[in-house]
Amino acid sequence: MAGKPVRPVNAIDQTRRMLSLVTYLRERPGARIEDVARAFGITEDELVSDLDVLPMCGTSFRGGDLLDIDTDGERIWWHNPAALGAEAAEPLRLAADEATALLVAARAVATLPGLRESDRQALLRATAKVEAAAGEAAGASSRLSVTFESEGGVFADVDRAISERRRLWIRYYSPARDEVTEREIDPIRLVSVGHTYVEAWCRRSEARRTFRLDRVAEIKILDEPSAPPEIELRDLSEALVQPAAEDPEVVVEVGPGGRWVAEYYPHDSADELPDGGLRITLRTPDPASLRRLALRLGRDGRIVEPRDLAASARQAASDALAAYDDATGAAGMADAGGAAGKADVDHAGDTRVGGTSEGGPGAEGFPGAAGSPGVPGASGAAGSPGVPGAPQAVGSSGRAAPEVRGVPAGSGGLDGRYDRQEQGL
Amino acid sequence: MAIAKAERLMNLALCLLGARRPLSKRELRESIEAYLEAGSDDSFNRMFERDKDDLRELGLVIETVESLDGEIGYLARRDSNRLPAITLDAEEAAALGLAAKVWQQARLAGAASGALQKLRAAGLPEDVDPYEAHGALEPRIPVHEAAFEPLMLACRDRRPVVFDYRKASAARPETRHVEPWALECWRGHWYLAGFDRDRGAERVFRLSRITGKVRSRGTGFTAPVPDVVTVRETVASWAGEIADRSARIRLRSGAGYPLRAKASAIRELGDGWDELDIPYGHGLDAWLVEFGPDVVVVEPAELRADVVDRLRAVAKG
Incomplete structure (x- = not known):
């Protein structure tokens, strides 16, 4: 059988493609393989495997009705276009799934805050035309919807900087270290996966970094040209970040109320515990960043290993409690003791969407892409910081750095593997 | 063969x-x-x-x-x-080219490409590179939940479904009978809105909490489908996005940028601390605790109590 594909193919997708191909090729004698593959969004190998199948197809396998289509490796020739009547080769109506897939995606992209107005208008016009052409098939597309989050102003500046090839100056919030730092970056691309990120070359760390737009406290387009080195763009289809095998291991035990941790943090394993909880083993280049997680979990879970991390979370909680016990300390905290009595407040009821804060360790040292870009549970924390009301005294914090801060967290970057280069700064 | x-x-x-x-x-x-x-x-x-x-x-x-x-x-x-006549200009073609690439779910990615291919066969202009036209923009719709595809089909065909669902803090999953209305993706996670037959009311489910298989039930819908289904508003309110009150906290100077960004007012106290008014919605206590000793809740008392309670649980280890 000549049609043996070079890699596994989905018969449905291939059939769909070949039906459009015959219409397309009928109009374009001698079309170039390269051009056709690009127009169809497929590899040349995929196209060639279609061209192997098409000669086996026709209105009947008897009497010379098979399509006589072949290629010299460069161009595609169809020797008997009459084998398929003009009518049978007309473009086909969109299927419900096709209309849904294209319309939902187009509507989602059109809502991206910061998108260029001309692009948005083009999307809206195209959407309306496709809706009209799809007719009834477009009906079910309203049952699926997607919202991309983005900071419109920051997005527009990054988009402009990319197209004008100019460097950016940003002040960026790193949840793992809870600080805002300044840096100059050469932007490469904007990626929206729930939240929107800019992938860039960070001049300060001389490494690739991914910055979440809603954590950009301030942004300026500089006059200097952007000059990112040639770097291979990663396939972001799975996750923005995957922990590396050599990263330190962290073990977290959570009760039923802390099961969301497994939804937000990429992990090596999550074993069921008898009480309905989970024992989760994960890796991060920056375990200290998980102190936030330990604090957030409260009675819903705890860090088991590494032990010094567990101890630092306990210490941080004790330090924090001191402010509530000391009436003279943080002023006006006199009746703090009364608070302790209120034990069973459980906000994690039925409707709780769970979730760590944006700031969760997920954020930085451990963005878990899949997981953390979402993080509805919390506050949308970083979710909405308007660029305006930015913090005042950045970098002038007079506080004594607790021990845990001695371990530098990831940089502003998202990707732990790259962030590690910055440790020790 | x-x-x-x-x-x-x-x-x-x-x-x-x-x-x-x-x-x-x-x-x-x-x-x-x-x-x-x-x-x-x-x-x-x-x-x-x-x-x-x-x-x-x-x-x-x-x-x-x-x-x-x-x-x-x-x-x-x-x-x-036959596809009805459709004429798209180069900009519109580029926009659709971009849209056709965003699905990360095999079935919809295939369907979106298929739609574009049908439009190409019908003469869609093809000389514009969508990445050039849109700067370097890559929107992606993530789908990691196994329940997505069966639910998408059930929503499309208006077929009731049965699945096991584990509520956020529940130890065991429970079987739910649902008439699925719509799926929505927010912040990278998928949610289902539908009519819960056992509870006789609308419910929103998070797909990642569905355990096991989604099974179809042959019967039709029994409850009317609302004209507009708003998943996001429901989820946003769980997520504490909808704050109906305000809280006053003290924050160490230089710390807690996201809190400052959310604050409606910031006052410098001059002793290394600032005082902030921030929106108080669901989940604020858990978020504040993340900042450890850099945050102290002033009021309301209820929030103070919740934060202290959480801190005690952590301090105990």
């Missing part, structure tokens, strides 16, 4: 599209090599029924027509299968 399925489907489609009259099952069997090789009538019939369903999924409208002598014929009418 068996004939590839794509080849068989393609032949069935071309046969039907090329005919001007209904073709009987017998005629189709004789025209398509794979069907002749299918062996028994049973295996041919099964194969043929499956293939027809597959072609219908691809959008082909195949009618069943009974002839005078009672024989069933199959017909793919040109006018019901």
Whole structure:
């Protein structure tokens, strides 16, 4: 059988493609393989495997009705276009799934805050035309919807900087270290996966970094040209970040109320515990960043290993409690003791969407892409910081750095593997 | 060697599209090599029924027509299968090119590419590189939840479903009977809105909490489907996005940027601390605790109590 594909193919997708191909090729004698593959969004190998199948197809396998289509490796020739009547080769109506897939995606992209107005208008016009052409098939597309989050102003500046090839100056919030730092970056691309990120070359760390737009406290387009080195763009289809095998291991035990941790943090394993909880083993280049997680979990879970991390979370909680016990300390905290009595407040009821804060360790040292870009549970924390009301005294914090801060967290970057280069700064 | 399925489907489609009259099952069997090789009538019939369903999924409208002598014929009418005229300019084409790339779910990615290919066959301009036209923008719609595809189909076909669902803090999953209305993706996670038959009310489910398989129930919907289904608002309120009160906290100077960004007012106290008014919605206590000793809640008392309670739990270890 000549049609043996070079890699596994989905018969449905291939059939769909070949039906459009015959219409397309009928109009374009001698079309170039390269051009056709690009127009169809497929590899040349995929196209060639279609061209192997098409000669086996026709209105009947008897009497010379098979399509006589072949290629010299460069161009595609169809020797008997009459084998398929003009009518049978007309473009086909969109299927419900096709209309849904294209319309939902187009509507989602059109809502991206910061998108260029001309692009948005083009999307809206195209959407309306496709809706009209799809007719009834477009009906079910309203049952699926997607919202991309983005900071419109920051997005527009990054988009402009990319197209004008100019460097950016940003002040960026790193949840793992809870600080805002300044840096100059050469932007490469904007990626929206729930939240929107800019992938860039960070001049300060001389490494690739991914910055979440809603954590950009301030942004300026500089006059200097952007000059990112040639770097291979990663396939972001799975996750923005995957922990590396050599990263330190962290073990977290959570009760039923802390099961969301497994939804937000990429992990090596999550074993069921008898009480309905989970024992989760994960890796991060920056375990200290998980102190936030330990604090957030409260009675819903705890860090088991590494032990010094567990101890630092306990210490941080004790330090924090001191402010509530000391009436003279943080002023006006006199009746703090009364608070302790209120034990069973459980906000994690039925409707709780769970979730760590944006700031969760997920954020930085451990963005878990899949997981953390979402993080509805919390506050949308970083979710909405308007660029305006930015913090005042950045970098002038007079506080004594607790021990845990001695371990530098990831940089502003998202990707732990790259962030590690910055440790020790 | 068996004939590839794509080849068989393609032949069935071309046969039907090329005919001007209904073709009987017998005629189709004789025209398509794979069907002749299918062996028994049973295996041919099964194969043929499956293939027809597959072609219908691809959008082909195949009618069943009974002839005078009672024989069933199959017909793919040109006018019901032809794409209506559509003319898109280069900008619109580029916009659709971008949109067709965003799905990360196999079925919808395939469907989106298929839609674009049909439009290409119909003359969609193709010389614009979407990445050039849109700067370097890559929107992606993530789908990691196994429950997505069956629920998408159930929403599309308005079929009730049954699945096991584990609530956020529940130790064990519970079986839920749902009439699915709509799916929505927010911040990278998928949610289902629908009518919960056992509870007799609308419910929103997070797909990642569905355990095991989503099973279909053949019966139709019993509750009316609202004109507008708003998943995001419901989820946003759980997520504490909808704050109806305000809280006053003290924050160490230089710390807690996201808190400052959310604050409606910031006052410098001059002793290394600032005082902030921030919106107080669901989940604020857990968020504040993350900042450890850099945050102290001033009021309301309820929030102070919640934060202290959480801190004690952590301090105990």
